[in-house]
Structures are given as C-alpha cells and as structure tokens.
Amino acid sequence: MxxxxxxxxxxxxxxxxxxxxxxxxxxxxxxxxxxxxxxxxxxxxxxxxxxxxxxxxxxxxxxxxxxxxxxxxxxSKGKVRSIFLISKKPITELEEARIALTSASATSIHLVQILLKEFYHYDTIHFETVSPNLLEMMKTYDACVLIGDDAIKARREHTQYYYYDLGEQWFTHTGLPMTxxxxxxxxxxxxxxxxxxxxxxxxxxxxxxxxxxxxxxxxxxxxxxxxxxxxxxxxxxxxxxxxxxxxxxxxxxxxxxxxxxxxxxxxxxxxxxxxxxxxxxxxxxx
Ligand SMILES: C=C(O[C@@H]1C=C(C(=O)O)C=C[C@H]1O)C(=O)O
Known part of the structure; x- marks a missing residue:
C-alpha cells in the first residue's frame, strides 16, 4: 500500500x-x-x-x-519576505477597508486578521477570499494578502504599494517567531x-x-x-x-x-x- x-x-x-x-x-x-x-x-x-x-x-x-x-x-522570527499585506494605504488607515485574501493560504489569511484585530484594534474591515492575482485584487479592493511565489513576484514587480511583511508584524507585536x-x-x-x-x-x-x-x-x-x-x-x-x-x-x-x-x-x-x-x-x- x-x-x-x-x-x-x-x-x-x-x-x-x-x-x-x-x-x-x-x-x-x-x-x-x-x-x-x-x-x-x-x-x-x-x-x-x-x-x-x-x-x-x-x-x-x-x-x-x-x-x-x-x-x-x-x-520566521521577523521578516519572512514572502507573505505580505499589500495595501494602497498605510496599515494605520484601514478602517472599513476591503481586503482580498489569497485562496492559496490558510495560516497567513488568519494571521492578517488576527494582527489587525488584536494589535490594530480594527473591527470594521471586510475580508474576502479570492484567487491570487495581484492586479485583479487591487482593481476592486483596498489591500490584499499574497503568499509564497505570488508574493515574491508582486514585491519584485509592483513597488507602488505599501508592503507589510506579516512575519515582521507578528514579531513586532509578540516578540515570537511565526510558524x-x-x-x-x-x-x-x-x-x-x-x-x-x-x-x-x-x-x-x-x-x-x-x-x-x-x-x-x-x-x-x-x-x-x-x-x-x-x-x-x-x-x-x-x-x-x-x-x-x-x-x-x-x-x-x-x-x-x-x-x-x-x-x-x-x-x-x-x-x-x-x-x-x-x-x-x-x-x-x-
Ligand atoms: C513562508 C510561507 O509559508 C507558507 C504559508 C502558508 C499559509 O499561509 O497557509 C502555508 C504554507 C507555507 O508554505 C510562504 O508561502 O511564503
């Protein structure tokens, strides 16, 4: 077998x-x-x-x-360099934002919600899970989360957005590594x-x-x-x-x-x- x-x-x-x-x-x-x-x-x-x-x-x-x-x-204990919240606005200005989450992930799409709720105290952000396509996501949403090779490629090719590394965010707020x-x-x-x-x-x-x-x-x-x-x-x-x-x-x-x-x-x-x-x-x- x-x-x-x-x-x-x-x-x-x-x-x-x-x-x-x-x-x-x-x-x-x-x-x-x-x-x-x-x-x-x-x-x-x-x-x-x-x-x-x-x-x-x-x-x-x-x-x-x-x-x-x-x-x-x-x-990672700090930056992971392949998991990002990619945003048109700074992370401190996301009240009532609409955020697209990559359908390829489970850990990171919950990590971003935890970070924004627990450490930024947002409760009015709207999240939706969609296919990982940066340009499509940014057409209709204020921000998105990409992971893995999609995230590495986005960081390399689309520098006009704010990039927040979720490993770094987690470490800043907890002092712990993220798995x-x-x-x-x-x-x-x-x-x-x-x-x-x-x-x-x-x-x-x-x-x-x-x-x-x-x-x-x-x-x-x-x-x-x-x-x-x-x-x-x-x-x-x-x-x-x-x-x-x-x-x-x-x-x-x-x-x-x-x-x-x-x-x-x-x-x-x-x-x-x-x-x-x-x-x-x-x-x-x-
Ligand atoms: C470091 C990464 O970790 C990945 C993130 C995962 C998730 O968010 O569910 C799952 C597996 C890991 O390969 C990455 O994709 O960049």
Missing part, C-alpha cells in the same frame, strides 16, 4: 525536498502530490493525503486526527507505515541540513535558474526562514492558536502540540 505525500508548490519548502532521492522513495511506495497549501490542507483533511507540509492553521483544524513530525517547519507550515501526518498512517514515515522524516531533515550546510548556495542557483531573481536574493531568503521546529517556534505557534481561538477561527483551544515520537506534549506558555 502506497503512502501519499503532499508537497507545497512554493520555493520556501524546497530545502526539505531538493535533495530527496525521489526514485528511492517511489521504490519504497511514496507517491508525490504537488499543490498549493490550501489544496494540500483540504486533501489532508479529506484523508486522501497521508503526510504533507501543510499550513500550520490546518493542523489546528484537524488536531484530533493528526500528529506533527518532530523538528521540521517553515517559520507558517508544519509537517502533519495522519495518525492512521503512523500505524500502517511507521518505518517508511520514520525514513521519510529523516530524509527531510537530511535534505534541509544539506541545503543549510551549503549556506543554500546550490539551491539558490537552481531556484534562480528556474524562477528568476538573483541567487543572492534566494540565499538570503532561505537564510531568513527557520526550518527547525524549536521550543520558541512552538510557543509562537501556540500563541497564534490561542488568538485564532479567541477570534473564532478554530472551534476548540489547542492546549499542546502532538509531536510524533517525542513522547511528550508541549504546553502553551500563555
């Missing part, structure tokens, strides 16, 4: 995937699915995918059925494929460590050839992202979940993260 693995179709996740021996994994029964985060979140919730890097928000939504792989995440993606696995799959999942988890960590030990040089060159942008941009982009799920990242994520609960984005509080193989739970610091 094969194991269905979801891969986010953005460059930010590549350190975990670039150096994987995909043929070896296919030989062992892994099937790859390449999708934007919101589709992977959906597939994981439906049970059609066994394991994936998904929006950290999606883990909270399906908390009872999922476990996290230890040590792996996509986080956008985690590796979540169905509890059922842990029963049916424990050895393969353990192998896969180690392979993700090896790929990440290889990319980091090379200071992201080779990865940056490959991404630049594929996507444009200078290799130096990609090197510093990767260096700004935290790929290790440490204690501070977990605290930041639990605080995000507590605010997501406060504003009704999730139905149940998340008291702790269930991390596979760690034999322990991490309590919320709040």
């Amino acid at each position: 094969s194991l269905h693995l979801g891969e986010i179709s953005y460059t930010n996740i590549l350190p975990f995937f670039h150096y994987l021996d995909r043929q070896e994994l296919r030989n062992r029964g892994v099937q790859f699915y390449y999708e934007v985060p919101s589709s992977l979140n959906h597939s994981l919730a439906e049970g059609t995918i066994d394991i994936a890097a998904v929006s950290s928000f999606a883990y909270a939504k399906n908390y009872d059925r999922l476990c996290l792989l230890p040590d792996l995440c996509v986080s 956008y993606a985690v590796f979540a696995v169905q509890k059922d799959a842990l029963q049916s494929h424990p050895e393969l999942l353990s192998y896969l988890s180690e392979e993700f960590a090896h790929s990440r460590d290889k990319a980091r030990n090379d200071k992201y040089k080779k990865l940056a060159e490959d991404v630049s050839a594929d996507m444009g942008g200078a290799p130096s941009f990609w090197e510093s982009y990767y260096k700004g992202i935290h790929y290790v799920f440490g204690e501070e990242e977990k605290r930041g994520l639990l605080y995000y979940y507590s605010l997501a609960y406060k504003y009704g984005f999730i139905d149940k509080p998340i008291p702790a993260l269930n991390i596979w193989g760690s034999g322990r739970e991490v309590q919320s610091s709040k």
Whole structure:
C-alpha cells in the first residue's frame, strides 16, 4: 500500500525536498502530490493525503486526527519576505477597508486578521477570499494578502504599494517567531507505515541540513535558474526562514492558536502540540 505525500508548490519548502532521492522513495511506495497549501490542507483533511507540509492553521483544524513530525517547519522570527499585506494605504488607515485574501493560504489569511484585530484594534474591515492575482485584487479592493511565489513576484514587480511583511508584524507585536507550515501526518498512517514515515522524516531533515550546510548556495542557483531573481536574493531568503521546529517556534505557534481561538477561527483551544515520537506534549506558555 502506497503512502501519499503532499508537497507545497512554493520555493520556501524546497530545502526539505531538493535533495530527496525521489526514485528511492517511489521504490519504497511514496507517491508525490504537488499543490498549493490550501489544496494540500483540504486533501489532508479529506484523508486522501497521508503526510504533507501543510499550513500550520490546518493542523489546528484537524488536531484530533493528526500528529506533527518532530523538528521540521517553515517559520520566521521577523521578516519572512514572502507573505505580505499589500495595501494602497498605510496599515494605520484601514478602517472599513476591503481586503482580498489569497485562496492559496490558510495560516497567513488568519494571521492578517488576527494582527489587525488584536494589535490594530480594527473591527470594521471586510475580508474576502479570492484567487491570487495581484492586479485583479487591487482593481476592486483596498489591500490584499499574497503568499509564497505570488508574493515574491508582486514585491519584485509592483513597488507602488505599501508592503507589510506579516512575519515582521507578528514579531513586532509578540516578540515570537511565526510558524507558517508544519509537517502533519495522519495518525492512521503512523500505524500502517511507521518505518517508511520514520525514513521519510529523516530524509527531510537530511535534505534541509544539506541545503543549510551549503549556506543554500546550490539551491539558490537552481531556484534562480528556474524562477528568476538573483541567487543572492534566494540565499538570503532561505537564510531568513527557520526550518527547525524549536521550543520558541512552538510557543509562537501556540500563541497564534490561542488568538485564532479567541477570534473564532478554530472551534476548540489547542492546549499542546502532538509531536510524533517525542513522547511528550508541549504546553502553551500563555
Ligand atoms: C513562508 C510561507 O509559508 C507558507 C504559508 C502558508 C499559509 O499561509 O497557509 C502555508 C504554507 C507555507 O508554505 C510562504 O508561502 O511564503
């Protein structure tokens, strides 16, 4: 029986995937699915995918059925450089604004609402979820949120707007890192494929460590050839992202979940993260 693995179709996740021996994994029964985060979140919730890097928000939504792989995440302590609120007006002038949210995201579209409610005290902003097309969004809305490669491209090509980096905003107001993606696995799959999942988890960590030990040089060159942008941009982009799920990242994520609960984005509080193989739970610091 094969194991269905979801891969986010953005460059930010590549350190975990670039150096994987995909043929070896296919030989062992892994099937790859390449999708934007919101589709992977959906597939994981439906049970059609066994394991994936998904929006950290999606883990909270399906908390009872999922476990996290230890040590792996996509986080930033401050600027992430690929998740922006892009606005025609300064962030302090958004009373009654209409904001378009990218349909590719789950974590960031709730993060922006949390930031604007909790720290800017807005309660009259109108949010709508639409396809991630900057020009279309800005035709009808005052501001929009883009993530991943859409956001990187917008920042490069459309400099006439105000850009607010949501990782930086979160850090300014909380002093904590923000975790956008985690590796979540169905509890059922842990029963049916424990050895393969353990192998896969180690392979993700090896790929990440290889990319980091090379200071992201080779990865940056490959991404630049594929996507444009200078290799130096990609090197510093990767260096700004935290790929290790440490204690501070977990605290930041639990605080995000507590605010997501406060504003009704999730139905149940998340008291702790269930991390596979760690034999322990991490309590919320709040
Ligand atoms: C750093 C990023 O994090 C992403 C943001 C996500 C979200 O908002 O749901 C999901 C997965 C991550 O890949 C990014 O896309 O730029």
